[in-house]
Amino acid sequence: MGRTLSQPESLEEIEVGPGGAQVGAFFDLDGTLVDGFTATAHAGHRIRRRQAAIGEIFGILEASVRYRIGRMPFERLLVRAAGYLRGESLPELDELGEYLFENRIAGRVYPHMRDVVRRHQDSGHTVVLSSSALTIHAEPVARNLGINHVLCNHFQTDAQGRLTGGIVEPIIWGERKAAAVQDFCRENRIELGNSYFYADGAEDGALMRLVGHPRPVNPRPGMVAAATDQGWPVLTVPRPGGRRRLRPGAR
Secondary structure, eight states, rough: OOOOOOOOHHHHHHHHOOOOOTSOOOOOOOOOTBOOOTHHHHHHHHHHEEEEHHHHHHHHHHHHHHHHSSSSSSHHHHHHHTTTTTBBBBHHOOOOOOOOHIIIIIGGOOOHHHHHHHHHHHTTOOOOOOEEEEEHHHHHHHHHHHHOEEEEHHHHHEEEBBBBEESSSOOOHHHHHHHHHHHHHHHHOOOOOOEEEEEEEEEGHHTTSSSEEEBBBSOOOHHHHHHHHHHEEEEOOBTTTOBBBBOOOOO
């Protein structure tokens, strides 16, 4: 069974381990660095501003439910969401993403994970935000945490910088995220065997199995099962505001 890391141990192990840029520290975004899903801030903004039609709202809700019960691949969910933004200006969406981070997301960043990121940076590690989120959600968080490398999904745009409704392929998720990280490591001479990966969902099991220091963070049920099977140490961190996330089955 995977052991649970206390907060001081999770920082101390980084400090006493090998330093240098050849060690990678890869972080998932939603549920790992940030409590919940960053995309909900954008969806809520569109609803409050009455920019989202009723069909869009119900369409996203339906797609989300189908994804959660395993009847829609993540790639289709992402493309469907991007389709509702067809014609939007990417520079304007980037500005909105920064605004929403400052006003809706910043307070949801796990304080302890800020410390984990900083400890890796102090050790000279190559710190990377590796997420299936889109740029407008991932990049503001990376900038705030001082993370210079971001592997995430990108909107397709036309010559005027407006969204076409598509996502640049290959879409980063699951095994494709693992492949993107492997490519990044080869290009930057990073040793996966000495590297860390922090994530909460079972879809990231492929990458967890590649790194020398797999670190499930507040894991969801599928990742709990994988951590138990593989003996991965589990990092349980308090939610922003001091509340601790309940483990599956707890009350």
